[in-house]
Amino acid sequence: xxxxxxxxxxxxxxxxxxxxxxxxxxxxxxxxxxxxxxxxxxxxxxxxxxxxxxxxxxxxxxxxxxxxxxxxxxxxxxxxxxxxxxxxxxxxxxxxxxxxxxxxxxxxxxxxxxxxxxxxxxxxxxxxxxxxxxxxxxxxxxxxxxxxxxxxxxxxxxxxxxxxxxxxxxxxxxxxxxxxxxxxxxxxxxxxxxxxxxxxxxxxxxxxx
Numbered sequence: 001x002x003x004x005x006x007x008x009x010x011x012x013x014x015x016x017x018x019x020x021x022x023x024x025x026x027x028x029x030x031x032x033x034x035x036x037x038x039x040x041x042x043x044x045x046x047x048x049x050x051x052x053x054x055x056x057x058x059x060x061x062x063x064x065x066x067x068x069x070x071x072x073x074x075x076x077x078x079x080x081x082x083x084x085x086x087x088x089x090x091x092x093x094x095x096x097x098x099x100x101x102x103x104x105x106x107x108x109x110x111x112x113x114x115x116x117x118x119x120x121x122x123x124x125x126x127x128x129x130x131x132x133x134x135x136x137x138x139x140x141x142x143x144x145x146x147x148x149x150x151x152x153x154x155x156x157x158x159x160x161x162x163x164x165x166x167x168x169x170x171x172x173x174x175x176x177x178x179x180x181x182x183x184x185x186x187x188x189x190x191x192x193x194x195x196x197x198x199x200x201x202x203x204x205x206x207x208x209x
Contacts, residue, residue, distance in 0.1 A: 057206035064198050068097045069114045074137065079207050090200035091191045098189055101128065102136035104146055108176055108183040109165040110158070125152040140185045148181040170195075 051059070065075050082092035097103060102117040105126060111117035118136040120126065126133060127147045128140065140146065148158055158181060165178050173189040176182070 054206070057202040060199050060202040061206055064097070064200065064203060067114070067196065067198070068100065068103060069118055069136075070097070076207070079203070083207075088191075090204045093203065094191060094194060094196075094198075094200055095188050096139070098194060099139045099141075099185075100136065101126070101133060101138040101140055101146070104140055104174070104183070104185060107171060107174060108146065108169070110146075110148060110161050110181065110183075112157075112160070112164075116157070120157070125149055125155075142185060142187045144185045146183045146185065153181060 061075075065071070070078070078096045079089070079093055082096060083089045085092045098107075102111075102114060102121050105111050105117040105121060106114050110126075111120055121136045121138075122134055124132050124134045125148060127145075127149055128138065129145055130147075132149070152158060162178065162181065165176065169176055171189075172193055173185065173187045175184040175186055
């Protein structure tokens with residue numbers, strides 16, 4: 001499977017804002033975006049031309065892909081499926097992305113970043129309804145219970161997660177039992193419940209051309 005192997009800090013710089021792709025490091029003084037907030041490349045600090053409508057649409061698509069750690073082919077498939085469903089295509093697209101197992105793991109606080117969540121899922125550290133699932137793109141459904149395997153609870157990354165997780169997730173579609181490192185996906189979230197600032201309508205306009 002294709003993977004992005006370059007510095008993820010360059011992705012934040014390219015989008016002109018912090019995407020928090022490295023978890024807690026992005027909140028520390030080690031964050032390179034604080035030192036180099038300009039676009040990467042030898043011309044990154046030079047004056048740039050005004051961005052076109054197509055450029056705005058492309059940048060928003062890239063931003064969403066990078067936030068959720070999805071590559072182009074998979075992202076396009078999500079869009080095709082979202083477009084076939086009833087309702088707003090943009091909202092359907094965001095709901096698909098929110099339902100990904102690696103995203104739910106991240107949202108529950110079991111991993112410090114989407115990349116870490118993806119790796120932990122791939123390495124078989126999570127159960128969904130009592131069964132091991134090692135596919136990050138697995139789509140959870142209302143009522144699904146996501147839990148850290150008993151044999152993995154002593155890992156340092158999960159010990160850190162227990163200290164980091166607060167009692168209230170402030171995410172009405174998720175419930176968590178911190179002591180058991182268990183979470184329940186209650187319902188598919190509405191768009192206004194997702195605390196993520198992106199304009200998915202630009203993506204719809206881009207793919208509808």
